[in-house]
Amino acid sequence: MVIRTRRTQSINAVLNLILIIISFVMIIPWLVALSTSLKAPGETLTNPGIIPQQIDIAKFVDVFWRANVPLLAMNSIIVTGTTVICVLFLASLAAYGFARLDFILKEGLFFLLLTGLMLQSAALMVPLYQVNHTLGLLNTRLALIGPYVALGLPFAVLILRGFFEGLPKEIEEAAIVDGASRFTIYWRILLPLTRPALATVGVFIGLASWNDFLLPMLFLTKNELATLPTGLLIFQFDNIVRQEHRFALIVMMMLPVVAVFLMLQRQFMLGLTAGAVKG
C-alpha cells in the first residue's frame, strides 16, 4: 500500500512536470504579446528579449484613443449582441418545433439545417458576397449579422432540440389542460427552463462572431463600422506600425475576452463538447 502511494506520487510528479512544460510552451505567445505591449515604442529593435527594460504604460491610453477602441467595441457589441439574440430566439423556436410538434416536411427541414454544421464562412466567401450584394447589404451591419445568424442556427438548433427533448412532457400537458397555446408554452414555460442550454449556445456563438475578421474584411469598407478584429487589422499609429503599439491594442482586446472566458468557462467548454459529440 505504501509502495503504491509512493509510486502514484512519483507518477504525479512526472505528469505535473510534463503538463507544466506543455502549458508553458502554450502560453509563450501570450507572454511575448504582454512583454512587447509593455515595452517603450521602438524598444523591440534594441531589446528583442522577453523582459522589458523601460515599462511604458502611458501608451495604452494613446493607443486606446488612436485606434478608437470605444467605437470598435461598440460595433462589436452591436453585431455580436444582435447575432446572439437572433440565434437564440430563432433556434429555440425551431428546436421546440422539431422536438415536440409534428408537421409536414419535419425530417426534411431538419436535415436541411443539419447540412449547415459542416459549412464554414471561408468556403462561403463568394456565395455570401453575392447574397449581400443582391440584397444591398454591403457596408451595413446586416451583411455580418445575417450570415452569422444563418451559420450559427444549425449548431444552436441541434443542441437546443436535444435539450427540449430531455424536458418532461408532463409540464406541457398540464399547461395544455389549462388552455395555454403552443407559443405560450414555449415562451412562458419551456424557454425559462432552457436557460443553461441558451447560455452555452450563446457563449459559443457570441465568441465566434466577436472574433471573426473575415466577413467584416470582405463586406465592410467603412471604418466607422469596423469591429475590434478589423480595427486591429487596419490599426496604424501615426501612419506606421510599431509593434509595441500594436501589442498594446492586442492586450487590450484580449483582456476582456479572457475575463469573460474565465467567468463562463463551463458554458463554453460544454458548448464545444456538445458540438463535437453531436455534430
Next chain:
Amino acid sequence: MSSDNLSVSSMTMPITSSAQHKSFWKRYKINSGLFFVLPAVFMYLLFVAWPIISTISSSFFDWDGISIEREFIGLKNYIDLLTRDRAFRMSVTNNVLWAVISISVLTVVGFLVAYMLNQGLRLRNLYRTLIFLPTTASLVVIGFTWEFMYRTDGGIVNQILTFLGLESWIRLWLADAGVTIYAVMLVGIWSALGSWVVIYLAALQGIPQDLYDSAAVDGATGIRQMIHLAIPLTMSTTRALLILGFIGAINQFGLVYLLSRGGPYHASEVMAYQVYDLAFKTNHTGYASALSVVLLMISAVVTVIQLILLRGRAALFG
C-alpha cells in the same frame, strides 16, 4: 338507393367540403409546428442555401463579378481548374498536408494531454485553462502575435532555437517556400489543441470509474489501461474529431491570409485563400465560384459520411 345516395351527398356537400378542407390541413400536417421552424429555415435558405445555388450557377460563366454581362462557358471553369491550374494543385496539396499532419498531431497530443489531465492532479484546471486560452483569441490577434514571433530579426522562435543550440534550424519562417506552410500549420495546431483536449477530456470523464477498477483487478494498470480501455472507449469522439479536423483543414483561410498571404510564390496557398484571391483581388468571380463549388462539394461528401456515422451512434448520445 343510388339516387338517395346522390341527394344525400349533394345535401351534405358543403359540410363534406369543409370536412375535407380540415382534413387537408390535418392530413398534410400543416399546423403551428411549421411556424415554429419556418423563421430559422427562412434565414438559412436566404443566407446559405440560396447563395450557394447562385454560386453554382455563376460557376458556369466567365464573369468578373461586377459587370452586368456575363458569358456562359459551361464546364470550362471546372475543366481549367482540374486540368490546367497548377496553383490549384498546390492548394489541394497544402490542404491535404494540413489535414493529415494537423489531425495526426492533434489526435495524439490532444488525447495524451487530456489523459494526463484526467488523472486527478490538483492543478488540472489551471493547466486546462492555459492550454485552452488560444481558442478564445481572434485569429487576427493570433496572426499578428505569431508573425512577430517568426520574425527573422530577433523573433522569439529563432531566439529559442539559438538558446537550444539549434542555430542550423533557423529559417525565414514565413518566406521560405519549403517551410512556410508548416510554420502556418504549427500556429493552427497551437490554436486548436485546447479544444481537442477539452473534448477528449469530456469523453474520458464519461468513462465510469468501475471500468478502470475492474481493469485494475484484471491486472491492467497505467499505460495498459489507456490502450485497452480509454482509447477504444473514446473512439466515437476520435471519429467526430477527425471529421471536425478535416472540415477545419479544408476551410483554412485566416492564418494563411494573416501570416503568409499564400506566399512566397503561392507556396503556402490553400483552396479558400485561392478563392479569396480570385474573387476579391483579381475579379475572376466565375472561376472563383467554380473553386468554391469544389470546396463545398468536398464538405458535402464529408457531411454525408458524418451523418452516416452519426446514425450509427445516435443511441450513444441521444
